[in-house]
Amino acid sequence: MKTDSTSNGRGRLSSEMLRGLVDEKTGTLDPRIYHDREIYELELERIFTRSWLYLCHESQLKKAGDFFSTYMAEDPVLVVRQKDGSVRAFLNQCRHRGMRICRADCGNARAFTCSYHGWGYDIAGNLASVPHEQDGYRNEIDKSKWGPLPVPRIETYNGLVFGNWDKDAPNFRDYLGDMLWYTDGYFDRTAGGTEVIGGMHRWVLQCNWKFAAEQFCSDMYHADFSHLSALIARLPEGVDPSMGQMPTIGSQFSSRNGHGTGFFTDVNTLDEFNGPVAAAWYQGPHRAEAIRRLGEPRASQISAAHMTVFPTFSFLPGIQTLRVWHPRGPGEIEVWAWALADRDAPAEVKEAVRLGVLRTFSAGGIFEQDDGENWLEIQKVLRGHMARRQKLNVAMGLGHQQTNHPRFPGKINNVYAEEAARGFYRQWAQMISGEI
Amino acid sequence: MGAQPAAEPDRAAMSAKRVTPELQQEIEQFLYHESRVLDERRYEQWYELLADDLHYFMPTRYNRMRRESDKEFSAPGEAALFDEDKQSIAQRIRRLNTGMAWAEDPPSRTRHMVSNVVIRSRGDGEYEADCYYLLYRSRLEREVEIFVGMRHDVLRRSANPAGFQIARRTIILDQTVLLARNLSFFF
Ligand code: FES
Numbered sequence: 354m355k356t357d358s359t360s361n362g363r364g365r366l367s368s369e370m371l372r373g374l375v376d377e378k379t380g381t382l383d384p385r386i387y388h389d390r391e392i393y394e395l396e397l398e399r400i401f402t403r404s405w406l407y408l409c410h411e412s413q414l415k416k417a418g419d420f421f422s423t424y425m426a427e428d429p430v431l432v433v434r435q436k437d438g439s440v441r442a443f444l445n446q447c448r449h450r451g452m453r454i455c456r457a458d459c460g461n462a463r464a465f466t467c468s469y470h471g472w473g474y475d476i477a478g479n480l481a482s483v484p485h486e487q488d489g490y491r492n493e494i495d496k497s498k499w500g501p502l503p504v505p506r507i508e509t510y511n512g513l514v515f516g517n518w519d520k521d522a523p524n525f526r527d528y529l530g531d532m533l534w535y536t537d538g539y540f541d542r543t544a545g546g547t548e549v550i551g552g553m554h555r556w557v558l559q560c561n562w563k564f565a566a567e568q569f570c571s572d573m574y575h576a577d578f579s580h581l582s583a584l585i586a587r588l589p590e591g592v593d594p595s596m597g598q599m600p601t602i603g604s605q606f607s608s609r610n611g612h613g614t615g616f617f618t619d620v621n622t623l624d625e626f627n628g629p630v631a632a633a634w635y636q637g638p639h640r641a642e643a644i645r646r647l648g649e650p651r652a653s654q655i656s657a658a659h660m661t662v663f664p665t666f667s668f669l670p671g672i673q674t675l676r677v678w679h680p681r682g683p684g685e686i687e688v689w690a691w692a693l694a695d696r697d698a699p700a701e702v703k704e705a706v707r708l709g710v711l712r713t714f715s716a717g718g719i720f721e722q723d724d725g726e727n728w729l730e731i732q733k734v735l736r737g738h739m740a741r742r743q744k745l746n747v748a749m750g751l752g753h754q755q756t757n758h759p760r761f762p763g764k765i766n767n768v769y770a771e772e773a774a775r776g777f778y779r780q781w782a783q784m785i786s787g788e789i
Numbered sequence: 790m791g792a793q794p795a796a797e798p799d800r801a802a803m804s805a806k807r808v809t810p811e812l813q814q815e816i817e818q819f820l821y822h823e824s825r826v827l828d829e830r831r832y833e834q835w836y837e838l839l840a841d842d843l844h845y846f847m848p849t850r851y852n853r854m855r856r857e858s859d860k861e862f863s864a865p866g867e868a869a870l871f872d873e874d875k876q877s878i879a880q881r882i883r884r885l886n887t888g889m890a891w892a893e894d895p896p897s898r899t900r901h902m903v904s905n906v907v908i909r910s911r912g913d914g915e916y917e918a919d920c921y922y923l924l925y926r927s928r929l930e931r932e933v934e935i936f937v938g939m940r941h942d943v944l945r946r947s948a949n950p951a952g953f954q955i956a957r958r959t960i961i962l963d964q965t966v967l968l969a970r971n972l973s974f975f976f
């Protein structure tokens with residue numbers, strides 16, 4: 354769906370102006386992309402209605418009628434397991450006067466009833482009953498026309514359920530494109546597949562969504578400074594703090610479609626991030642199966658990775674935190690995060706992953722805390738007019754990319770680079786300016 | 790998903806083990822002391838108030854329809870905001886002391902208020918102490934967060950100067966989506 358260009362060619366936000374906010378050739382960014390309300394509204398229209406957005410993990414919807422209330426950007430969406438085993442999703446908005454159909458976060462339902470006037474919907478999102486249909490509507494309402502808006506495209510990729518409002522969008526694997534080789538390496542490691550551990554973390558950060566998404570896409574650079582306190586704190590008592598250093602050898606990949614990932618390739622202590630019990634599993638039976646399925650280098654030579662699927666789906670393989678950054682205006686996000694585990698892992702391994710994730714990457718996690726602090730302060734500084742006129746630097750490793758890496762396909766740079774950030778913002782600029 | 794952890798026992802059972810005003814006051818004074826220690830960022834001293842078998846737990850919480858309200862809280866084994874033992878608390882304190890824990894450097898200003906203290910004896914010098922809390926946090930120039938909920942503690946008589954150690958703490962927060970940038974402090 355080529356979007357209707359409400360302000361293209363006229364006004365302040367011409368296509369040319371929007372495209373110029375990002376210059377991936379020189380590695381500069383215009384900070385207004387994080388602050389401007391009109392740009393944000395265009396993001397909702399031109400990026401979030403056309404991109405594949407993460408909805409939930411299949412394991413959250415075990416039986417027919419299980420539902421999960423989520424969002425596609427700011428739009429509330431109900432995701433529901435159907436009787437035939439399929440998953441459907443529809444806008445959580447009653448078509449009568451627009452009331453939220455379901456106000457529970459999750460649960461099991463045989464039907465959904467709007468609490469305003471009582472319109473009733475089945476779990477597939479069809480309008481099934483209307484109070485006073487006879488004496489009020491005189492039997493003149495065509496119920497088949499007044500169901501909530503379905504999400505026209507739903508695809509499941511290794512247990513991860515994604516939705517797209519654009520019925521003409523490429524399928525999800527094509528959308529991943531050159532990123533697929535990497536995501537297969539992260540999500541398709543064992544035949545048993547994955548599940549999310551019950552419950553989730555949700556919290557609010559007063560910052561633009563792109564700070565978070567870009568960091569998980571491209572930013573290994575911040576880790577050994579922002580997170581140094583956590584790296585040191587996790588060392589056993591008495592060990593020299595210099596042991597808290599990050600490994601140094603690794604690569605970063607930038608996708609043609611704006612996705613990105615980075616990782617280390619030397620053996621490193623981060624492999625034991627979730628403790629010895631999890632490490633024994635992930636370096637033992639899990640790795641043996643991954644070697645059979647994927648071979649090297651994906652089975653064991655990629656570690657401590659970060660990744661984002663454009664725009665808002667991020668994962669830290671190995672650490673196992675999975676999240677979506679829901680935008681809430683130009684200056685706010687909700688983080689919705691889960692811990693991902695192998696479905697057939699022993700219970701004690703799942704428990705180790707659960708504890709590892711909540712103690713490191715959740716609102717109270719000793720790593721996560723410091724990320725938010727950075728993003729929030731950037732956002733506040735951008736209230737300043739002069740601050741918004743300073744171009745920001747996203748030039749690390751510019752010109753040093755290669756496409757003929759012996760082990761890693763696609764556009765590759767050093768693990769400490771901003772190649773994937775440039776790709777992320779290029780995709781953003783192309784979509785928001787209507788170029789693609 | 791589970792029901793509210795540590796729900797109030799019935800009143801008959803409570804009155805059978807009614808605590809004396811002296812004990813009530815002693816435990817309240819302990820809770821006030823602990824609040825003061827936390828608010829003055831004396832983390833090593835706070836750590837001394839924790840029993841070696843500590844379980845420090847804060848479940849996540851969900852909007853559920855009433856018919857499913859037994860699943861309002863995350864169950865054991867599910868996502869929690871805190872699920873700590875004494876070692877992991879030590880790790881958190883170690884981090885705060887590195888001088889590079891940016892989320893708390895410069896530090897937040899906190900004020901732990903406790904009220905509605907209800908005490909039950911468990912025998913063997915152990916007491917259940919429920920309280921309502923209001924935790925005010927001010928950070929940097931003008932950020933304010935307010936946390937309100939209930940704490941369910943198990944306190945144990947101790948030879949330490951404060952008189953008790955905290956063996957269990959379950960923290961109920963009256964929010965679903967956490968309206969805070971992080972939880973870089975202790976409840
Ligand atoms: S708004 Fe839903 S029934 Fe009227």
Ligand SMILES: [Fe+2]
Pocket residue numbers: 575576579580720724
């Ligand atoms: Fe980080």
